[in-house]
Amino acid sequence: MKKIIIREEYCMGCRLCEVHCLVQHSKTKNIIKAYKGEYPKPIPRIIVEEKGYVSFALQCRHCEDGPCLEACITGAMYRDKKTGAILLNEDKCIGCWMCIMVCPFGVISRNGEGKKIASKCDLCMGEKVPICVKNCPNEAIVYEEKK
Amino acid sequence: MNYVIIGNSASGIAAIEAIREYDGKNKITVISDEPYSNYSRPLISYFLGKKVSLESVSFQEEDFYKDNKVDLILNNKATKLDLKKKYVILADGRKISFDKLLITTGGAPIVPEIKGRNFNGVFSFTTLSDAQKIEKYIKTNKVKKAVVLGGGLIGLKATEALIELKIKVTIVELADRILSATFDKKASGIIEAALEKIGCKSITNNTIAEIKGKNSKVKEVILKDKKKIPTELVIVAIGVKPNIELVKNRAINTNKGILVDNFMQTNIKDIYAAGDCCEAKDSLLNTNRPIAIWPVAKRQGKIAGYNMAGWKKEYQGSFAMNSVELCGIPTISVGESCPEKEGYQVLEYFAPEKSIYKKIVIKNKRIIGVIFVGDIERAGIYTSLIKDKVDTSDFKENLLKEDFGLISLPKEYRKHLVTGEVAIL
Numbered sequence: 001m002k003k004i005i006i007r008e009e010y011c012m013g014c015r016l017c018e019v020h021c022l023v024q025h026s027k028t029k030n031i032i033k034a035y036k037g038e039y040p041k042p043i044p045r046i047i048v049e050e051k052g053y054v055s056f057a058l059q060c061r062h063c064e065d066g067p068c069l070e071a072c073i074t075g076a077m078y079r080d081k082k083t084g085a086i087l088l089n090e091d092k093c094i095g096c097w098m099c100i101m102v103c104p105f106g107v108i109s110r111n112g113e114g115k116k117i118a119s120k121c122d123l124c125m126g127e128k129v130p131i132c133v134k135n136c137p138n139e140a141i142v143y144e145e146k147k
Numbered sequence: 148m149n150y151v152i153i154g155n156s157a158s159g160i161a162a163i164e165a166i167r168e169y170d171g172k173n174k175i176t177v178i179s180d181e182p183y184s185n186y187s188r189p190l191i192s193y194f195l196g197k198k199v200s201l202e203s204v205s206f207q208e209e210d211f212y213k214d215n216k217v218d219l220i221l222n223n224k225a226t227k228l229d230l231k232k233k234y235v236i237l238a239d240g241r242k243i244s245f246d247k248l249l250i251t252t253g254g255a256p257i258v259p260e261i262k263g264r265n266f267n268g269v270f271s272f273t274t275l276s277d278a279q280k281i282e283k284y285i286k287t288n289k290v291k292k293a294v295v296l297g298g299g300l301i302g303l304k305a306t307e308a309l310i311e312l313k314i315k316v317t318i319v320e321l322a323d324r325i326l327s328a329t330f331d332k333k334a335s336g337i338i339e340a341a342l343e344k345i346g347c348k349s350i351t352n353n354t355i356a357e358i359k360g361k362n363s364k365v366k367e368v369i370l371k372d373k374k375k376i377p378t379e380l381v382i383v384a385i386g387v388k389p390n391i392e393l394v395k396n397r398a399i400n401t402n403k404g405i406l407v408d409n410f411m412q413t414n415i416k417d418i419y420a421a422g423d424c425c426e427a428k429d430s431l432l433n434t435n436r437p438i439a440i441w442p443v444a445k446r447q448g449k450i451a452g453y454n455m456a457g458w459k460k461e462y463q464g465s466f467a468m469n470s471v472e473l474c475g476i477p478t479i480s481v482g483e484s485c486p487e488k489e490g491y492q493v494l495e496y497f498a499p500e501k502s503i504y505k506k507i508v509i510k511n512k513r514i515i516g517v518i519f520v521g522d523i524e525r526a527g528i529y530t531s532l533i534k535d536k537v538d539t540s541d542f543k544e545n546l547l548k549e550d551f552g553l554i555s556l557p558k559e560y561r562k563h564l565v566t567g568e569v570a571i572l
Contacts, residue, residue, distance in 0.1 A: 049554040071442040075206030106525030
């Protein structure tokens with residue numbers, strides 16, 4: 001399957017990926033409304049880590065043997081048979097946070113507003129290229145077939 | 148070749164999936180003494196609290212069994228094993244023969260010998276039918292007050308469900324704090340305070356000495372210190388033990404649970420065990436013991452399934468961990484979060500006014516346990532450091548910083564995480 005490859009040496013820490021990710025996962029898909037007017041407030045599913053000159057964008061690695069899949073007590077976390085992506089069925093999620101406990105990358109977040117459920121990268125299902133990759137100005141994340 | 152699986156929960160289902168990765172052809176039979184096709188036991192409290200419907204307690208779709216060509220025998224208990232002739236005898240007398248057998252009989256509630264425990268309105272809280280019985284009893288008897296015996300995870304989840312149903316709950320716990328298995332005083336204190344705020348009292352260092360009733364229904368509990376608490380419902384949730392009734396005193400070796408090797412096989416060839424009923428490797432304590440949690444049951448079932456199908460795969464071991472949100476406060480505890488012996492260092496951040504507590508236990512430069520209350524963001528990174536036994540010398544001072552992340556870790560380890568595939572827990 002195609003995966004998002006992280007190239008930290010190219011990341012400038014501009015956080016455009018975070019902004020685009022948040023808007024993409026908002027109800028309105030409008031940047032101002034997404035940041036200023038939606039409840040529950042959408043949260044980005046990508047994390048930019050930064051320290052000194054090092055920075056990188058990180059999101060779900062869609063692991064081959066994902067610990068989150070095993071930890072999920074409701075069956076909300078599942079692998080999409082077509083794309084191989086690990087997705088979350090938000091209707092089934094009850095917010096027990098077992099997935100947060102086991103994700104070695106710390107890329108599943110607790111969406112504490114509204115119905116408290118987990119939040120993670122869905123590779124922008126339906127988009128040819130995930131929105132974070134598409135909008136990275138420096139190709140610090142690229143979408144490629146993993147060797 | 149006949150695969151037979153006794154038990155139809157986390158381990159059993161994981162085993163079916165694993166077997167079918169390698170063997171699409173041979174027959175799989177699953178035997179369950181419960182009437183439901185499958186359901187997630189950790190969800191019974193959500194069901195009781197009306198947060199999850201009866202339809203949504205299942206964690207596998209209905210056509211799972213058909214898709215995987217599984218013969219599902221429900222409502223029928225495996226009562227005996229004939230190890231020589233290799234068959235399972237069911238309660239209705241049927242014999243199901245096997246070439247490879249997996250025992251995933253799960254856990255059974257520990258029910259203490261309390262005087263009066265046979266009154267109506269006294270329940271265990273382990274299965275979906277327990278939850279349904281409690282639901283019905285509450286409705287018929289218009290229950291307004293309840294006592295939960297046991298302040299562990301199951302007791303607290305039961306408490307939370309009862310509170311959702313507007314029932315006033317008193318928790319009675321033998322230890323000096325609730326959640327004593329994984330929480331220290333500070334962590335428990337935050338949850339106890341939150342419970343108190345919503346009118347739920349926790350009585351610690353105490354237990355029920357006697358249950359009293361009237362017209363066969365529970366009316367009151369008398370505690371060890373003679374204190375009386377009027378109640379209409381008692382939930383006994385002091386713990387679970389491996390359910391090994393089927394194999395006890397037979398050729399299969401048991402201790403507390405069924406003993407297995409790192410391939411999840413018992414001492415008898417072709418007979419495997421997985422999940423809450425067995426004792427497998429604890430990679431943190433370097434011993435074999437039951438770890439009755441969902442992800443471990445899944446993992447063990449999967450490993451057992453692979454090995455049954457002939458693909459040798461070794462279990463790397465697991466360790467205790469749990470995550471649960473109580474009173475709106477998310478909590479996670481992993482590994483040896485309250486070690487008793489000396490020789491470890493504790494890093495902590497404690498802000499009870501914000502209901503936040505973070506604790507990291509370090510021994511020989513490695514994290515052996517953590518507790519997170521109120522703020523669980525990125526907790527899995529710590530779990531991963533425990534699992535991989537990573538030397539924290541170079542980044543220890545960053546462990547509790549707000550911006551702690553993969554970037555805080557040694558570059559090599561970070562690269563290994565980001566570029567490599569993740570070895571599972």
